[in-house]
Structures are given as structure tokens and as C-alpha cells.
Amino acid sequence: MIWTVPNMLTILRLLAAPGVVFAFVFLARPWADFVALLLFVSASVTDWLDGYLARKWNQTSRFGAMLDPIADKAMVVIALLAVTGLFGMSAWVMLPATVILFREVFISGLREFLREQAGLLAVTKLAKWKTTVQMVAIAVLLAQGIFEHYVGMHSYGMDAAMVDDVLAGRQPDEMGLAWKYNGLLATMYGGIALLWLAAVLTFVTGWDYFAKSLPYLRGKP
Known part of the structure; x- marks a missing residue:
């Protein structure tokens, strides 16, 4: 039950999380912005899709239940790191991010x-x-x-x-x-x-x- 489609989507979402920051490290702007946005939006869509498919295909598993919240938190935390950097540590972004x-x-x-x-x-x-x-x-x-x-x-x-x-x-x-x-x-x-x-x-x-x-x-x- 580990290598089901829902679990693979969750794993891809987890791997996409550091990609948001890597985009700004290794790519010039605006390509970095495009890649980071594409990775984040795609990962956000899989957050809904993997749960939907797991329920529809009866492929829920303990592995997926464990990994799904980790992938969600990794996406949010790492993306917030990138956003606070892009906004120059602005208090308007730093306070809610904190x-x-x-x-x-x-x-x-x-x-x-x-x-x-x-x-x-x-x-x-x-x-x-x-x-x-x-x-x-x-x-x-x-x-x-x-x-x-x-x-x-x-x-x-x-x-x-x-x-x-x-x-x-x-x-x-x-x-x-x-x-x-x-x-x-x-x-x-x-x-x-x-x-x-x-x-x-x-x-x-x-x-x-x-x-x-x-x-x-x-x-x-």
C-alpha cells in the first residue's frame, strides 16, 4: 500500500517543497518566480487530489496518513521562507509568517x-x-x-x-x-x-x- 498513486503524489509534494527555494537559488528571475509558483500550485493541487483518490480508490494507508501532514507543513514552511526573503523581511509578512x-x-x-x-x-x-x-x-x-x-x-x-x-x-x-x-x-x-x-x-x-x-x-x- 506504500506505492499507490495517492502516496506517490504525496511524496512528489514533499520533494517539491525545497524546489521552491532552490528555484530562487539556481535560476534567474523571473524564471525562478515562474518555477516556484508552478511547483507550489502543483503541490497544493495534489494536497486535495491525493486525499480524494485515496478515498475513491480505497487506498488509504498509515504511510499516507503519516506523510500527508508532513508534506503540507514542509510546503508551507519552506514557501514562507522564500516569501519572507522576497519581501525583504517586511514586518507585514514576517509577523503572520511567525x-x-x-x-x-x-x-x-x-x-x-x-x-x-x-x-x-x-x-x-x-x-x-x-x-x-x-x-x-x-x-x-x-x-x-x-x-x-x-x-x-x-x-x-x-x-x-x-x-x-x-x-x-x-x-x-x-x-x-x-x-x-x-x-x-x-x-x-x-x-x-x-x-x-x-x-x-x-x-x-x-x-x-x-x-x-x-x-x-x-x-x-
């Missing part, structure tokens, strides 16, 4: 400590929504780098006044600068807003898990 990373480490440690009682921390529907919002936010923020590159490239040699005229429609926009600039703003602010929403959901689900484990942490199950 909340997300802290929660993942804390809950993983809590599950390890509880061992037999770890079933108390079974994944809830809200936690699944949390993971979905995290992945969408990271994908949008990775896309921001693509828009940023082309806005910079297509405005190269223009002064601020000329750029303002093009964006305002007072000069011809032969390079499509306006829609690229709007895409830059949408992915930047939209991605940051989604990341903060993900951080809130992360905190709420983390606190829920912690509250459920308190009787066992106090030694009074």
Missing part, C-alpha cells in the same frame, strides 16, 4: 508529547480551511514577484512623471504597464491580507488544539 511557523512547531511537538492521546488533535474542518488559505496566500505572494519584475522591466528608463502619465492614460501604454502595475498591487496587498487571515485561523486552530490537550498536560485525563 505566527504560522510557531503554531506548526508547537502543535507538532504537542502531538509528539501526547503520543497515544494524539487523536485529540485530529484535523478539524477549520484547520483544513486554514491550510487552504495559507496555500492561496503564498501562491498569490509568489505571483507578486512576477508582476514586480515586469513592471520594473517595462518602466526601465522612465522617470516618475512618465510612469504616472502612462498609468493615468495620458500617454500610450504600449507595454501594458497599467495592468501589470494593477496586478502587482492586487497580488501584494491581496496576498498580505490573505496571509494575515491565515495567521488568525492558524492561531484559532492552534489554541483549540491546545485547549483540548490541557487535561492531559495537567495529568488529569
Whole structure:
């Protein structure tokens, strides 16, 4: 039951996680942005697909149940590392990223400590929504780098006044600068807003898990 299609998809998702960072290490931009975005989105799709196929084909396994959350966490943690670097350690990205990373480490440690009682921390529907919002936010923020590159490239040699005229429609926009600039703003602010929403959901689900484990942490199950 290890080498089933759902488990292979999970393994590919796990292997794709470091590829997001490797793309920026070994490739020039914007190719690095394209590759990182493609890897992350593909891996995010397999997160839903492997579970769906495992249930449909009755191919659920202990190996898959063990590896699936590990692959999810690896994708989110490593992609957040790349995103914080791309945004120059901006506080608007660093703060929600810190909340997300802290929660993942804390809950993983809590599950390890509880061992037999770890079933108390079974994944809830809200936690699944949390993971979905995290992945969408990271994908949008990775896309921001693509828009940023082309806005910079297509405005190269223009002064601020000329750029303002093009964006305002007072000069011809032969390079499509306006829609690229709007895409830059949408992915930047939209991605940051989604990341903060993900951080809130992360905190709420983390606190829920912690509250459920308190009787066992106090030694009074």
C-alpha cells in the first residue's frame, strides 16, 4: 500500500517543497518566480487530489496518513521562507509568517508529547480551511514577484512623471504597464491580507488544539 498513486503524489509534494527555494537559488528571475509558483500550485493541487483518490480508490494507508501532514507543513514552511526573503523581511509578512511557523512547531511537538492521546488533535474542518488559505496566500505572494519584475522591466528608463502619465492614460501604454502595475498591487496587498487571515485561523486552530490537550498536560485525563 506504500506505492499507490495517492502516496506517490504525496511524496512528489514533499520533494517539491525545497524546489521552491532552490528555484530562487539556481535560476534567474523571473524564471525562478515562474518555477516556484508552478511547483507550489502543483503541490497544493495534489494536497486535495491525493486525499480524494485515496478515498475513491480505497487506498488509504498509515504511510499516507503519516506523510500527508508532513508534506503540507514542509510546503508551507519552506514557501514562507522564500516569501519572507522576497519581501525583504517586511514586518507585514514576517509577523503572520511567525505566527504560522510557531503554531506548526508547537502543535507538532504537542502531538509528539501526547503520543497515544494524539487523536485529540485530529484535523478539524477549520484547520483544513486554514491550510487552504495559507496555500492561496503564498501562491498569490509568489505571483507578486512576477508582476514586480515586469513592471520594473517595462518602466526601465522612465522617470516618475512618465510612469504616472502612462498609468493615468495620458500617454500610450504600449507595454501594458497599467495592468501589470494593477496586478502587482492586487497580488501584494491581496496576498498580505490573505496571509494575515491565515495567521488568525492558524492561531484559532492552534489554541483549540491546545485547549483540548490541557487535561492531559495537567495529568488529569
